[in-house]
Amino acid sequence: MLLKKNRKSIIFSLDSLLALVSGITLIIACFFYISQIQTIQWGQPALYIFTMDSLNALKIDGTLENAMESGSSTRLLLFLNNMLDVNTCGEIELYNRTGSLRLSVNKTSCGNSTQIYVARRTLILNNTVYYATMRSWYK
Amino acid sequence: MRNRAQVFSVDFIIALMVFVVLLIASEWVWSAATENIYFTEGRNDLELLSRNAASLLVQSTGNPSYWNNLSDFNSTAIYSLGLCKNRPWLIDEAKVARLNSLNNTNYTTFKTLLGIRGPSYEFHLNISKFDGVKFNNLALIGKWPNATAENVVRIERMAVSSSDRNWTKVILLVWKECVGATCY
Numbered sequence: 001m002l003l004k005k006n007r008k009s010i011i012f013s014l015d016s017l018l019a020l021v022s023g024i025t026l027i028i029a030c031f032f033y034i035s036q037i038q039t040i041q042w043g044q045p046a047l048y049i050f051t052m053d054s055l056n057a058l059k060i061d062g063t064l065e066n067a068m069e070s071g072s073s074t075r076l077l078l079f080l081n082n083m084l085d086v087n088t089c090g091e092i093e094l095y096n097r098t099g100s101l102r103l104s105v106n107k108t109s110c111g112n113s114t115q116i117y118v119a120r121r122t123l124i125l126n127n128t129v130y131y132a133t134m135r136s137w138y139k
Numbered sequence: 140m141r142n143r144a145q146v147f148s149v150d151f152i153i154a155l156m157v158f159v160v161l162l163i164a165s166e167w168v169w170s171a172a173t174e175n176i177y178f179t180e181g182r183n184d185l186e187l188l189s190r191n192a193a194s195l196l197v198q199s200t201g202n203p204s205y206w207n208n209l210s211d212f213n214s215t216a217i218y219s220l221g222l223c224k225n226r227p228w229l230i231d232e233a234k235v236a237r238l239n240s241l242n243n244t245n246y247t248t249f250k251t252l253l254g255i256r257g258p259s260y261e262f263h264l265n266i267s268k269f270d271g272v273k274f275n276n277l278a279l280i281g282k283w284p285n286a287t288a289e290n291v292v293r294i295e296r297m298a299v300s301s302s303d304r305n306w307t308k309v310i311l312l313v314w315k316e317c318v319g320a321t322c323y
Contacts, residue, residue: 016153023161030168034175042186046294049190053197053297056228061304082269083297083306 043138044117047088051119051136054083054090064132065125068094073105080107089113090136097129113137181315184257185292189313192253192262193294195219197309198227207237212245220252222266222309224301230309232277232302235266239278246281259316261288269306277307287317 058064063075080090089110094103116137123130195201199221203209206217222238224231241249255262263281267274284291291314300307 013150013153016150016157019154019157020160023157023164027161027164027168030165030172034168034172040183040186042182042292045190050295050297053228057297057299057306060226060228060299061306078271079306083308085295 044115047136047138048117048119050088051090051117051134054079054136055092055119055121055132055134058092058132059121059123064094064121064123067103068123068125068130071103073103076103076105077108080105084136087139088136089139090134093133093135095131095133102130111139113139182290182292185260185290185313185315188254188257188260189262189292189294189311192255192313193296193309193311195253196222196264196311197230197296197298199223200225200231201234207231207234212241213248214251217252220249222298228298229301230266230298230307232300235277238264238266238280242280243282249280255313257315261314261316263312265308265310265312267308267310268300269308271305274308281312284312284314285316288314289317290315 055064058076058079063079067073067076076092080092084090084107089107091104091106093101093105096102116135119134121132123132199219200223201207201221202218204221206212206220209216220238222230222234224234238249249264250256250260250262253262261282261284263283264278265276265280266278267276269275291312294311294313296309296311298307298309299305
């Protein structure tokens, strides 16, 4: 059986071209899916845990209760300025039972951020419920 | 016949080239993906176990809770290490002092009790107390990461000292020691 040379050549070239196109498409698809792999940003849960730890420590040593009673922010400021890393900012707020702000302290020389981690703890002082909020973020 | 044979040869060569290109590309993509997954999983493993170890120290009394009074410091007598006195975040300084006295002579036991059991995993533990002005070290345990160590995970936890209620920081470094030219 004889085939015309030119036509056969065209058919086989198309075949190769199709294989090439489908191969490249497959590779691009593989790269696309591989690029979708997301790694966990471990710094974020770490900062949240540290924020929660901070409130627990301040509750255990009585700093939160004292600040609520006296209205003094000195020790809270000492905490924020010394316990938080250089690249970490923080803010502690104390609220009355009604939700009105009693005290607000910010770490010195800190700006704002769009990604903030918040922890809350409830305090009971003289049979009255108060709560403390700490926000922290990376500079 | 001669012309026809040439056509088939060219076709075969083109097909072979496409196949080889695909094969090489697949191998490349496979290697990249494997390396990425291996690196990510290695990091995740280190992060998780260091978080667990730090939580054990800051939030538990250990098992048994009087482990600091035992003369034998080994994984047969002690099941887990915890630094708390009677509640989480309240660090018992007697336990810290006991850890510090044991120091690096029991490095392997420390690793076992803290659950740092991965291949070539090492750690460094620093417990320091704030005196109102500066931090004073209560305990320095373990190794320091060498220059080639990759994936050093640093966990920082806050607590309060049981003796004077001063703020205490527990800093745990965990990393994988590099073996050979590459280290994930």
